[in-house]
Amino acid sequence: MYVAVKGGEKAIDAAHAWLAEERRGDTSVAELSVAQIRQQLALAVNRVMAEGSLYDPDLAALAIKQARGDLIEAIFLIRAYRTTLPRLGASTPLETAQMAITRRISATFKDLPGGQILGPTFDYTHRLLDFKLAAEGGVPPAPTAPASLDAVPHVTSLLNRDGLIQTEAEGNATPPDLTREPMEIPTTRPLRLQAITRGDEGFILSMAYSTQRGYGRTHAFVGELRIGTVAVEMEIPELGFSVEIGEVELTECETVNQFKGSKTEPPQFTRGYGLVFGQTERKAIAMSLVDRALRWKELGEDNTGAPAQDEEFVLMHADNIQATGFLEHIKLPHYVDFQAELELVRKLRREALAHGEAAE
């Protein structure tokens, strides 16, 4: 006798309890604290903040803990939380020229005002597993230097002085927000930048890489990459001036792209732009390449049919929360659709076989 499967509710409860136990792991091993994650897995925290579109290192660390280290799951937790937050106001535009810099490099000039600062980078580490880290141990303090009070102008602003690089439009218009308005294609550059900065790091990286390999090549160099903290200010109408409400760590990348000119533009350098929460260097560089590739129309370049030039393709597939949800939904029951297909295939086979026999 057949009894229909029941007990979905019980199964869900049991699964959640098991998941909680697995998350904790062996209880004889000390539990991770949120502070440890924030301090010692800071780059994971940064990625969760960037793609979660919420600057809160403690919450991002908590999400990583809850998600058992699955960063896309952690980003999902942050996104779902973010949607419920009220919008109290908007900050004034961030002044990245005023950044308190921890790292700043340029691939285009050997030296420049403000200097190059290598900062805490993996760049020249030899990727040899450090077995000392397997044992706990203190780290000797790094050498320090006094902070420079010199201005650190953007490299591209130096080029701009000679008219050698394309001038970017400035404006006080409120940028669009794809988390509050449905995306409409074709879109605008501010919206594209928002979509890319919160897009999946892996996807943006691959798109950027594809341009380097010739699919929509843009001849990019890193004009400047800077990482540091920037003050966030808000205008308080009652006060009549803006006040600093905090600071955020950002990575900003501007590429300088060779450009021979087009039907509409004179020969000059052009740029791609990347701005991402936290120390997120790979993402910021990738973002600036993808941004530049998507600007083909505005610069009068040819559409070579490269994936990275295709705004709809890039923007509709960059979001890992959308992608992972839809990808994984195919594990939900599809009995009904499958049954409909089953009946159809049986019918088509029956008819095809009958047809074959009749022909013989």
Added chain:
Amino acid sequence: MTDQTAYNFAYLDEQTKRMIRRAILKGVAIPGYQVPFASREMPMPYGWGTGGVQVTAACLVPEDRLKVIDQGADDTTNAVSIRRFFQRTAGVAVTEATAEATVIQTRHRIPETPLTEGQILVYQVPIPEPLRFLEPRETETRKMHELEDYGLMHVKLYEDISRHGQIATAYDYPVKVEGRYVMDPSPIPKFDNPKLAGNAAIQLFGAGREQRIYALPPYSEAISLDFDDYPFAASKADHACDLCAAPDSYLDEVITDDQGSRMFVCSDTDFCASRRKAGHIGPMGTPMAGG
């Protein structure tokens, strides 16, 4: 603090609900047209009913009795999960009985029991664009809807006929609404298509990831696309339900052993249980208490 006080009624904030409500009303005013809306990131994954959940959240009133089904069944895990979400966040009563429900959220089925005035059927929609698999670009499909240019769809259906001798679409079968927009009815089996038309209930469709809402007002015309010489035919497994003996309900095929034995049971679990309670027993069914 209970979940009901930690979150706003029906989870979404009031501004978000207003935005969704405005989109629903425009959807109702333009039957079959997909209204873009600023879909929010819900605490469940995209593709798992976020569009339906947002539409339901925007429609629910405290007095509602909510039914949630997935594949026609009330006890599939995702249906259970969504039902619990609204019990927690809206405190609404829930039911498995189609006739008692005021709002029904569904994935992939229309209940067998005819719906009535006062009911709302909310569909979870994965891909709202009926032309999407013929033309992947939104910019292009939007133009086709604008120009009422559905030639591509007819070509596809016609190619089916020339290859297979019939239209080889078994679910997600497109309909033309009120003589204007071609609409994706969500992946319901084509067996359910006739129930879309002339339905007394309000039918709302929510696609969260794709940010679209659309609607069929009550008693709307929704004609399954076909050709004069190859008319649309709703189809199902050629059996009666083995549990309740219903000859006319949509059936799931269940494999019962590794020898190829199988049975057919109603996909609509409420319909099947009601019939058994009323004394209709199929060859493999057992009488159910109540009635």
Added chain:
Amino acid sequence: MTPEALLGGFTDAPRQSARAFRAALEAMSRPGTLWPLEGAAPPAPLSVAAGVLILTLCDGTTPLHLGGSYDLQVVRDWVTFHTGAPLVSAEEAHFALGTWADLMPVDRFAIGLPDYPDRAATLIVEMPSLSAQGPRLTGPGIAVVAHLNLPETAAFRANRALFPQGFDTYLTSGAHVAGLPRSTIVEAV
């Protein structure tokens, strides 16, 4: 701002607006049927139903046009305080409020775009009374035929001819609302 402007809103917005929306949804889905709308006490000359509709559907993102006899300081203050809706000309409006005479000529209102017909205005027309008598209505949402005492037929027939573009209409009187979407075919009897 007049003290009156601060009063008369919802006391329990989440639940009251949910119930009001359900009535508004039924009204728009079943053209010509009357639905109760209660829960707000807007200043005269607003009807309760019109006030409730505005509280339920309008906010800072939905520009509202106030027709002649409704373009009063007390109404402006009330709408601004309770919804934050920007007050605009007929051409820019997402919503418009007034008597039929106030809203004439109605061809000023947005009818949406050929590819985005949803970007159209919703008119809230205040009526001396509402009854299921008068012009004959057929179309989506109507099983056979309905009747409603519309202020006229020509404008609604012209609007229907624009389908799928066109404005959508709520008619309000006292604590009742009826809906007339652009899809409804209106005929004089």
